[in-house]
Amino acid sequence: MNPYQSLAEKYRIQNYQDLKGQEKAISEVKTFLQEFPRRKALLLYGPAGTGKTSLALAAAKENDLEVLELNSSDLRNRAKLEEVLKPAALQHSLFKKGKILLVDEVDGVTGTDIGGIAELIRIIETTKYPIIITGNDIWQTKLAPLRPKCKLVEMKPLPQAHINDLLNSIALKENMRKDFSFLNKIAIKSQGDMRAALNDLQSYTAGENILVDTSELRDVEETIFIILKRIFKERSDFLNLFDSTKMSLDEILLWIEENAPKEYKNIALAKAFEALGNADLFRGRIYRHQSWRFLVYQNIFQSAGVSYAKSSAVQGFTRYEPPKRILKIWLNNQKIEKKKTIAKKYARLVHCSTQRAMRDFALLKPIIQNINVQRQLRLSDDEIEYMRV
């Protein structure tokens, strides 16, 4: 065995059975593969080190499928995606063995590679093989068009007990002298990230077989979940709270807005939303007047403002959820696409705005159902069909 292989690689799980704590995700993947091609692609998302790539690889192994792996960090442009993915998706495997296309770290496709996501969507539409995509932060806007094309499966941070067990068994296999409390420390620090835990384990042993305790903490980017937890559970001014994340203030605002009613009730909720309303007010002013100085106000309202909405700190665990309404709006826009094109044709004819026609649509519906009107508006067959329902 390669002595330079990292522990994380060496102990990458090989089959479903080894992947502890992700039973739900596993069963979703199983269904996905069984039902293919009902859904063409599956998007595994969750924090780092929860086993997304491992699960994909295990799925391939369990079903005796060949894996064509694409790390979009490497394939950063459309030309390359096209060159590598297309032939694979369109041609059958040499040995008639089935394939899985694995697009790892899809959030690595950056904004400058315009077309990368669009290309991926096209591939999803034409593929003959199941596609598994992994990503950490899939709620970014650039991935919005991708999400509805995929079955979304969440992978949660691993429970600490699982990480503990694994570290112990690996320490045993590697002949490390055991030190339970230290292994436990690593497990806690990992915050559910198995890979981080293994890397820590490796770095502290540094070739020797003795675990060396160091109290330095792993410098993780604070995830949005931690930020939310601090805002909602603690009472503090948090002036630098958002410095530790790459997420934009606007995006954080969406997360707070989504989860506030889970944490706060009544007066606290009203105060929190008043603060959010103020944050939003300043955001609007920033955009309209390009006064970036106002960022400081938005920042304070949506951190300290929300935190101080309650009268005392609170305990307990809350399951935070990603903001849903942007997705809802997007899905709705897809759904009402026909309605919009009809409204547009109608609006042009009767000298009003498309928006007004959209708003009055319920009233206009019986009028537009008239066959002569449909002819005059030159509605397409699809649109006529839409008016029928």
Added chain:
Amino acid sequence: MATASDIWTEKYRPTSFAEVVGQQEIIKRTRSLVQALNIPHLMFAGPAGTGKSTLALIIVKELFGSSWRDNYLELNASDERGIDVVRQKVKDFARTKAMENVPFKVIFLDEADALTREAQQALRRTMENFTNTCRFILSCNYSSSIIDPIQSRCVVLRFKLLEKKDINVVVKRIAEKENLVLSDDVYEILYEASEGDCRRAINLLQATASISLNINGEMINIIAATSKPAGIRIVLDYALAGDFINAREKLIEVMLKDSVAGVDIIKAMQKEIWHLPVEPEVKVKLTEKTGEIEFRMIEGSDEFVQLQALLASFVLAGQGKAV
């Protein structure tokens, strides 16, 4: 003459000054301007369905006769993607001179109040640049939402909501042509439901007539109810019962399903406040809060965030607490 439309708002749209119902003062003024073959920039301010687009069309038809289509550009500010698109279209249109003995073309910019102040500044420059070849007719709901420099370059004409007798004339005219049998209460109810908006009155009439040519007031009411943003009361009932999450869920559903703008939601909420089972003092407080939120929306804030803040206040009101 093209074949008449089966959409009644088009079929019965007045095509000459004489046919217009209501707004007589405005008609008189524009008629004399048109007769002099020279109109200034105009601004039509007034609620929807009071005849702004109709009058613009009449003006160009009177000015250009059968070739009006070549000399008339209609834009809708709320549909165009940004002021740059508007400017480009104006530029393309204004490049050639008018062919007739009228020395200018006419550009009708509907819903000009949808433009931001910055966009209006840009529009003002455009108006100046093409003032030799073009006349602008801007339409808006409130002239106050149009910047002063533009207002001062226009003759501002204020359109009023149509009165009951005006709407009645229109309804009667259509009923005769379409062989409708109207019961006596139809006029009153149609006027109430239209709120002085002639387009809405005609649409209501046609939507009802698509079911039966024998129409009574109750049928109008039913049709009118289905076309109002429904569900606002349900949203508020959830909120008053302390269930914020369901109130929010329902709110998003209402807004998305019928493409209702936040401002329309808040107007409906404001009307609903007085029917809610809370103390009068609380109603006043809620109204104050509602007004503030409506103002913020007009200023360009995110409507969902602001409406949620309002919902949280309704939750408090439901518990009899100060808002």
